Amino acid sequence: MQIYLFDGTTEGLLTAVFEWFERKPGKISLQTKDKHQPDAFYDVMFIHNDSQKASRVWKGLVQKLSKDWIRRLHCCCLAENEETWIALFQFCCNLFTTPAAIQYNYGDPNVLLLSQTAKKVEREKHRMEAFIRFQETADGIYYCGIDPDFNVIPLLQRHFQNRYADQQWIIYDLKRKYGIFYNKQDVQEIQLDLKMGLRSSILPATQQSAQESLYTLLWQDYFKSTNIPARKNTALHIRHVPKRYWKYLTEKQ
């Protein structure tokens, strides 16, 4: 069996699918470069990213699949996880080799894994839309630092751009070390120098605007007064707001 080694990007994956169809080697094992352990018995093929090959495969997918499924595949790519890459690869190969609409076969493990992974990514994206708490910096930019389980920033951009059209904001992925900045016109990808002290999702007091502490306080008050102690249900509370997100939440500080 051959090993296909790719770089763990969408382009790499699509190129791998192209190469497979060019050679039809039968069953192969797909691995990412950073997880790969050299092996004496298997023959390794390096996949060199090629945007033309990748876009040909992508076009084929767009022709065969509905919009919903294209969105699902996009989400699965953002999951950045080895198991999902393999399922994506097998799904693409199956899709182009069989005439049937295999994407509806939820009895197939790849289809099920992809639809479940896409759901996980969408859930993480939705949680970010809910749990991001902007803080106004001294120079009037609304900032929030996040470290989501999946690389969801590309999915968040449109939502925040539409919503906060009249204010400048930054959403920064502290784990993947990049973010997006909106300047009231368009969104740019940025990389911050994190030595400035922006290591956590909460800004230090010195960098906050004058009003910020008042609204933080008001929000914490509101959160307390809107609770009904007679109905206390901590298990439900934690199920809805898992503890790993508490670090973002102003009301939980």
Next chain:
Amino acid sequence: MSDRIREKLNILADAAKYDVSCSSSGGTRKNTNKGLGDSHSSGICHTYTEDGRCVSLLKILLTNHCIFDCAYCVSRKSNDIQRAAFTVEEVVSLTMNFYRRNYIEGLFLSSGIFKNADFTMERLLRVVKKLRLEERFNGYIHLKTIPGASEELIKEAGLYADRMSINLEMPTEAGLRLLAPEKTHQEVITPLDYVQKQIVQFKEERKLIRNVPKFVPAGQSTQMVIGATPETDKEIMQTAHRFYQDFSLKRVYYSGYIPISHDQRLPVIGTQPPLIRENRLYQTDWLMRFYGFHVNEILNDSNPHLDIDIDPKLSWALRNMQYFPVDINTAAYKMILRVPGIGVGSAKKIVQARQFGRLRIDQLKKIGVAYNRARHFIQCADSPIQLRDYQGFQIKAFILAESQSKYLKHDLNQIKLF
């Protein structure tokens, strides 16, 4: 200055918390004027309180001064509590600043009745107009319709609000007469009906002329207090059913009564709120809206109350064993939806997946079916052959034996002799 606003927010948020509705779904307002805010069609819950309820809107009263004396309400005239009132500017600035920080989806504005209905409604209207017109706010606004307010005011408010609601308070007229002698159901029905007719009319006009403004795009809702008066579940759900039908309501909320008064007509302070009952009512509500059940199938004269130990769908299935077992590989979608342990998502997946071959148990489990529950009611490709037919009560015992209720700490599964 900031201390006073904190105090007001504490009083007026505390008074508003008994309103259950916090949904921000169904809004269609888009940020077309480069202002602030854009609706999210399914709504977003920005946080959850420690009692597990979602917080998506800034839910406050404009004031808790009230001329009415309804026994079930904290803001009743005769209650000795701190009173406060926001100015229009204060509500607007709180909403804008909370929204800018992504704390909330929008505003839920209600109010005690001061002076009279029109005076109160006019104040509410001033807040929403300022938000929409001066601040270019496109977030979600849920506004209470004040019963008895003039139709012109209600109609104008509907142009700026996303959702409007009026609380029915008690599920039956008799219950309402007992606790709030000054109020009647008719006072709620008249404005609900008026708004509903306006919604329909605006929609018709929009079909002909595109720039007709939106009118209450997220529809109307209402709320009933449960457990303050001795209604049966049947009466409650039939009232809900009637309101869903007559006024195309988006939601009916059921709010378990939390004792707040020493009034002898009401449960005493310290009584546990009927949380399980409330949960069962919501489950029934969901069965009616998403699972194709008619209210009379679940609650009727022979079953006026919902079971506490099992959910209403399982309870229906156990009473109607003649429809089961359902063959997963051939049955209609409608019937698969009725199997306990299969939800809407799994039912849809099953119907699509079975075109590719007969489904097996392991596939059903992976799709997300609660198999331990569903297995008593279904057949699939590799179901084991069952030598005897079990009765409904035996299946119930099996299911209860292997499941742990999150509510019932003590075993209620005692032998019934009669």
